[in-house]
Amino acid sequence: MNAPLLSAHALRIGYRDGPDVLHEVGFDLAAGECLAVLGESGSGKSTIARALIGLLPKGTRCAGELRFDGAPLDAARIAACRGRDIAMVFQDAAASLHPLRRIGAQLDEALRRAGNACAVVAALREVGLDDAPVLAARYPHELSGGQRQRVMIALALASSPRLLIADEVTAALDPLAAAGVLDLLDRLRRERGLSLLFISHDLHAVRRIADRVLLLRAGRVDASADRETFFAAAPSEAARDLLAAARRGEAPPAVIGEPILQVVALQADYARRPALREVSFVLPRGAALGVVGASGSGKSTLARVLLALQRGHAQTLRVAGADPFLLTGSARKAWRRRVQIVFQDPGSALDPRFSVADSLREPLRLHGLGDVAAQRATVGELLAAVRLDVALADRRPHALSGGQKQRVAIARALALDPEVLVCDEAVSALDLSVQAGILDLLRDLQRSRGLSLVFVSHDLEAVRALCDRVLVLEGGRVVEQGDTRSVFAHPQHAHTRALLAASGLGPT
Numbered sequence: 001m002n003a004p005l006l007s008a009h010a011l012r013i014g015y016r017d018g019p020d021v022l023h024e025v026g027f028d029l030a031a032g033e034c035l036a037v038l039g040e041s042g043s044g045k046s047t048i049a050r051a052l053i054g055l056l057p058k059g060t061r062c063a064g065e066l067r068f069d070g071a072p073l074d075a076a077r078i079a080a081c082r083g084r085d086i087a088m089v090f091q092d093a094a095a096s097l098h099p100l101r102r103i104g105a106q107l108d109e110a111l112r113r114a115g116n117a118c119a120v121v122a123a124l125r126e127v128g129l130d131d132a133p134v135l136a137a138r139y140p141h142e143l144s145g146g147q148r149q150r151v152m153i154a155l156a157l158a159s160s161p162r163l164l165i166a167d168e169v170t171a172a173l174d175p176l177a178a179a180g181v182l183d184l185l186d187r188l189r190r191e192r193g194l195s196l197l198f199i200s201h202d203l204h205a206v207r208r209i210a211d212r213v214l215l216l217r218a219g220r221v222d223a224s225a226d227r228e229t230f231f232a233a234a235p236s237e238a239a240r241d242l243l244a245a246a247r248r249g250e251a252p253p254a255v256i257g258e259p260i261l262q263v264v265a266l267q268a269d270y271a272r273r274p275a276l277r278e279v280s281f282v283l284p285r286g287a288a289l290g291v292v293g294a295s296g297s298g299k300s301t302l303a304r305v306l307l308a309l310q311r312g313h314a315q316t317l318r319v320a321g322a323d324p325f326l327l328t329g330s331a332r333k334a335w336r337r338r339v340q341i342v343f344q345d346p347g348s349a350l351d352p353r354f355s356v357a358d359s360l361r362e363p364l365r366l367h368g369l370g371d372v373a374a375q376r377a378t379v380g381e382l383l384a385a386v387r388l389d390v391a392l393a394d395r396r397p398h399a400l401s402g403g404q405k406q407r408v409a410i411a412r413a414l415a416l417d418p419e420v421l422v423c424d425e426a427v428s429a430l431d432l433s434v435q436a437g438i439l440d441l442l443r444d445l446q447r448s449r450g451l452s453l454v455f456v457s458h459d460l461e462a463v464r465a466l467c468d469r470v471l472v473l474e475g476g477r478v479v480e481q482g483d484t485r486s487v488f489a490h491p492q493h494a495h496t497r498a499l500l501a502a503s504g505l506g507p508t
Contacts (some may be wrong), residue, residue, distance in 0.1 A: 004028040004051075005165055005195045006066070011064035015057060016060040022048050022219045024064070031162070034196040035187060036206040036227075038242065039216035040400050040431045045199045053088050054078040067306055069161070069403050088155035091168035093148035096193040098139040103151055104136030107158065112177050114159035123355035127154045144295045146177030150184065151281075157188070157322045164189075172427060174294045174458035175502035178202075183208050197226035201431040203246045204461075207231055215239055242245070245432040248439065248465030255287035255468055258421060260452040261306070268298075268305050276312065277476045283469065285419075288446060288453035290463030290484060291500060301454045302473070303424050306454060307341055308332075320372035320419045337367060342415035344425035346405035350397040356383075356408050363415045371399045382411040388440060405432035410441065414449070421445075422454045427462055435459075439466050460503040464488055472496045 005027040022044045028138040029035045039045050050056050066073040090096050098106055104120045110120055124132035127150040140148055149169055170178035186209050189196050200206055213230040215223040223236040234240040234328045261283035268276040276298045283289045291299050305312035308324035319325045320338040327335050343349040350359055360379045364370055380390050386407040397405055404470040413421060428433040445451055455467050470487050480493040489507055491497045
């Protein structure tokens with residue numbers, strides 16, 4: 001291996017008066033190499049990234065040594081290297097880009113600040129955005145998720161860094177967009193001689209791009225190995241558990257019964273553009289439907305229409321026994337009890353001022369269900385249903401882990417005893433072990449409560465494990481549908497085959 005460009009030795013980090021979150025962590029990253037950092041939430045992955053670019057909170061305790069290009073990486077050198085020799089691409093490109101400035105203006109500013117004479121159009125084309133002149137004139141909200149992430153990579157490359165830190169950069173992307181970003185990073189690494197620190201919970205992405213893998217567990221290095229050894233031999237118990245969590249099993253057999261959802265020739269627009277065209281499907285009561293497709297295919301628009309959060313027009317639309325757009329007043333309110341949603345980001349969906357108990361009581365209070373004592377008892381029942389300790393009832397969201405917050409969000413959606421639960425990317429922000437727990441929970445709730453699920457996701461592995469039926473969208477139209485086992489084993493449409501191949505699930 002080449003001499004390390006970046007190295008850590010006996011790195012210890014703790015936040016204020018709390019315990020250390022990193023314990024004696026050490027690793028080397030050679031020039032031109034990709035080191036993937038894996039680990040469950042709270043293992044310390046992002047803490048390493050923040051330490052390298054000087055974004056640790058005030059009062060953080062640091063010990064041990066970081067070295068970059070042979071010299072100590074102290075606070076002064078981090079400040080000098082940040083955004084120059086060391087750059088970072090974050091998970092949420094939409095939050096990282098200025099919403100009120102055109103893409104070209106933001107990139108031009110970054111290039112000028114770095115003293116880089118490269119033109120904006122050339123910089124966009126380098127990251128695979130061939131329609132660069134058009135995209136440069138657009139605002140961030142007018143780009144797809146994959147396009148925004150490529151723009152963020154272009155911004156990070158403006159200063160010609162030697163080390164690029166990629167923190168969960170594909171977590172919010174559909175399989176095709178994620179594959180494109182991974183191929184881009186790998187190409188740039190080889191062409192520019194970049195070192196890449198790739199932080200992720202996506203094992204397929206790691207297997208695709210990494211040279212070596214570092215697995216963290218509770219802030220310590222649990223395993224370190226080259227990619228082939230890590231995936232073939234699983235060098236530790238935690239590695240074996242992680243690989244097992246990624247193998248989520250086969251879809252359940254298709255359910256047959258009376259329909260809970262009937263959709264015929266559904267049309268809907270988004271931002272004055274066609275989003276859904278002639279969408280038709282039936283979901284039997286108690287079944288789970290996976291809705292998949294690339295970004296912009298209409299997945300989330302379909303979810304919003306089913307929830308009556310966005311107007312749609314259809315020859316037939318029956319959701320939990322009614323067309324919600326024909327209901328008014330008390331009838332519409334009663335219908336809303338029967339159809340609930342779990343969002344992707346529970347941190348945003350839960351009111352930060354409310355305790356867990358407050359969040360669970362709120363829907364009961366709004367619908368006038370039970371007195372205070374009855375509501376308190378229901379809170380305990382809901383927490384038990386989602387496998388959370390009742391002692392968490394008095395905590396606020398900031399005091400919960402990502403998995404705990406998502407379980408609270410599910411409990412809140414169950415408070416009104418719905419018939420249909422719509423999950424919009426409900427596991428994409430979670431690490432593998434937490435994802436596996438949430439999927440197990442949804443399966444158990446489906447069986448015990450007779451829930452019907454609409455599971456909107458770009459994670460085809462999760463769809464295969466949870467859903468007995470799948471609906472594939474492309475450009476707002478249904479290109480394939482059927483029972484999940486058959487569709488995944490024998491995809492008929494090119495778009496389905498492309499999604500499966502990008503996810504590492506193509507038929508063998």
